[in-house]
Amino acid sequence: MQVTSMVEDPELVQRRRKEIVAAAAELFSKQGFYRTTIKEIASLAGISSGLVYQYVREKDDLLLLVILEVVDAYAREIPPALAGIDDPIERLVATVDAYCRVVDKRRAATVLAYRSTKSLSPDRRRFIQRRELETNQMISAAIADCIRSRLVRKINVDVLTYQIVLIAHGWALKSWYLKTRLSIEQYIRDSLDILLGGILTPSGRRRYAARKSRRK
Amino acid sequence: MQVTSMVEDPELVQRRRKEIVAAAAELFSKQGFYRTTIKEIASLAGISSGLVYQYVREKDDLLLLVILEVVDAYAREIPPALAGIDDPIERLVATVDAYCRVVDKRRAATVLAYRSTKSLSPDRRRFIQRRELETNQMISAAIADCIRSRLVRKINVDVLTYQIVLIAHGWALKSWYLKTRLSIEQYIRDSLDILLGGILTPSGRRRYAARKSRRK
DNA sequence: TACGATTGATTGAATGGTCAGTCAATTAGG
DNA sequence: CCTAATTGACTGACCATTCAATCAATCGTA
Numbered sequence: 001m002q003v004t005s006m007v008e009d010p011e012l013v014q015r016r017r018k019e020i021v022a023a024a025a026e027l028f029s030k031q032g033f034y035r036t037t038i039k040e041i042a043s044l045a046g047i048s049s050g051l052v053y054q055y056v057r058e059k060d061d062l063l064l065l066v067i068l069e070v071v072d073a074y075a076r077e078i079p080p081a082l083a084g085i086d087d088p089i090e091r092l093v094a095t096v097d098a099y100c101r102v103v104d105k106r107r108a109a110t111v112l113a114y115r116s117t118k119s120l121s122p123d124r125r126r127f128i129q130r131r132e133l134e135t136n137q138m139i140s141a142a143i144a145d146c147i148r149s150r151l152v153r154k155i156n157v158d159v160l161t162y163q164i165v166l167i168a169h170g171w172a173l174k175s176w177y178l179k180t181r182l183s184i185e186q187y188i189r190d191s192l193d194i195l196l197g198g199i200l201t202p203s204g205r206r207r208y209a210a211r212k213s214r215r216k
Numbered sequence: 217m218q219v220t221s222m223v224e225d226p227e228l229v230q231r232r233r234k235e236i237v238a239a240a241a242e243l244f245s246k247q248g249f250y251r252t253t254i255k256e257i258a259s260l261a262g263i264s265s266g267l268v269y270q271y272v273r274e275k276d277d278l279l280l281l282v283i284l285e286v287v288d289a290y291a292r293e294i295p296p297a298l299a300g301i302d303d304p305i306e307r308l309v310a311t312v313d314a315y316c317r318v319v320d321k322r323r324a325a326t327v328l329a330y331r332s333t334k335s336l337s338p339d340r341r342r343f344i345q346r347r348e349l350e351t352n353q354m355i356s357a358a359i360a361d362c363i364r365s366r367l368v369r370k371i372n373v374d375v376l377t378y379q380i381v382l383i384a385h386g387w388a389l390k391s392w393y394l395k396t397r398l399s400i401e402q403y404i405r406d407s408l409d410i411l412l413g414g415i416l417t418p419s420g421r422r423r424y425a426a427r428k429s430r431r432k
Numbered sequence: 433t434a435c436g437a438t439t440g441a442t443t444g445a446a447t448g449g450t451c452a453g454t455c456a457a458t459t460a461g462g
Numbered sequence: 463c464c465t466a467a468t469t470g471a472c473t474g475a476c477c478a479t480t481c482a483a484t485c486a487a488t489c490g491t492a
Contacts, residue, residue, distance in 0.1 A: 032334060032335055034250040035335075087423075089420065089423055089424060089427065090427070093427075111334070114330055114331070114389070115330070115331050115332075115334060116331075118248060118327070118331060119248055119251075129392060129393070133393070146420070150417055150419060150420070151416065151417060151419060151420035151423055152415045152416055152417065152420055153413075153415065153416070153417050153420075155406070155409060155410050155413070155415055156398075156402075156406035156409070156410070158394070158397055158398070159398070159403065159406040159407055159410060160410055160415065162386055162390055162393075162394065163379070163382075163383060163386075163407070163410060165390075166379075166382040166383065166385075166386045166389075166390075167379060167382065169382075170378055170379075170381075170382045173330070173382075174378055174381075174382075176345060177345070177349070177378075178374070178378065181374055182372075182374070182375070186372075187375065190371070190372035190375040191375055191379070193371060193372070194371050194372070194375060194376055194379060195415065196415065196416060196424050197369075197371075197414075197424070198413075198414025198415070198416065199368045199369065199371055199376065199411065199412065199414070200367065200368055200369070200412060200414065201366055201367060201368065201369050203366060203367060204305065204362070204366070204367035204368055204369075207303075207305055207367055208305060208412050208413070211305065211306070211309075
């Protein structure tokens with residue numbers, strides 16, 4: 001599970017790993033995991049191919065480290081964005097905003113995570129998924145808060161949480177289209193407008209309510 | 217761009233390709249593109265490895281055919297679900313419902329499409345993206361209809377379209393979590409409830425409106 | 433009808449290239 | 463000098479792709 005290194009000096013291990021993982025992230029994002037060779041990674045990191053294996057046991061380790069980087073960035077960068085915000089709605093908005101911005105900063109890596117999580121060993125995949133759930137937990141908490149204060153009605157928290165996660169990830173996954181039409185600011189604004197403003201007009205609401213009672 | 221075959225008889229080509237692509241889809245979904253060998257595909261399809269190359273020029277062709285299958289399924293199966301539905305809201309609901317169900321039937325293949333589209337040549341990737349846009353067009357049309365009839369307010373159609381696409385795809389992408397907690401029927405119902413019912417309570421709406429005017 | 437010739441499908445062994453991972457030799461710094 | 467870090471040539475496996483050989487079906491002709 002843990003990735004082990006042959007080198008003793010922990011400071012050196014940290015520095016070198018950072019360089020290697022950065023190089024790996026760049027190449028994996030651009031070319032994909034399987035099309036990237038250790039030689040390429042090493043040369044981009046400015047070291048020899050053999051040295052990589054002093055800091056990592058196998059190529060798969062690099063994939064784990066790269067994906068972990070992304071997932072941790074989410075967990076690391078969202079909380080500070082909420083600091084000092086009390087109103088539940090404001091917190092929810094800030095969460096969505098922060099999540100989208102973290103993803104925006106790491107679009108390529110986010111897409112990589114989607115492409116490659118399945119290439120991890122089952123153990124490691126589960127490990128990443130657990131981390132992902134921890135991030136989602138922050139979103140769920142913000143939603144639950146809103147419900148507790150009666151600002152949001154009792155919708156399915158899991159489903160809304162994933163809608164938000166997917167809105168954020170969607171900015172990376174579909175950036176080939178979205179980026180040609182919107183800035184991240186507009187995307188966040190319009191997404192929140194749909195989510196919080198609701199989409200129906202008063203007459204739409206009447207129609208929808210009628211439909212619902214008909215279905216009963 | 218087109219995938220060519222060495223075999224003359226078009227009937228045979230169609231039958232064999234169907235077998236080969238089905239085998240490829242199954243193995244690519246389970247093991248990923250790069251971990252799957254032509255030998256495995258051939259033996260699952262009940263033929264020799266050499267024969268595969270009579271129906272396909274290279275391994276990459278198989279990936280294109282497999283992904284095309286999925287994307288086409290969307291375009292093929294959504295329209296019939298809308299037949300005879302006139303009310304714009306009902307059409308929108310039916311579109312979301314149909315899309316989610318198509319994805320549900322092809323969860324593994326949908327995930328595969330996300331994992332592997334980047335492994336296609338740029339030309340082929342663009343080709344698939346164009347197909348995807350055609351599918352999205354159906355969703356956008358349903359939304360635009362609702363707006364035209366004043367049942368939905370003037371939200372950003374592109375953004376809402378992608379929210380819906382991602383809700384549908386999300387069922388496949390996050391099925392490792394969602395499937396343990398919901399059935400597809402519940403997922404569709406709860407997603408629509410959030411989307412159409414809106415999430416805010418009256419007091420939430422007041423709060424949100426106040427926030428918006430403050431921002432101006 | 434019979435049977436050699438032709439065509440096209442099919443097989444699977446052989447080829448060639450690629451790369452992950454290893455290790456003996458070299459370097460640097462303490 | 464030691465010792466840990468570093469190099470890069472090397473190895474062994476693996477696998478996409480090719481191709482010579484086989485097989486089955488159909489055709490043409492007597």
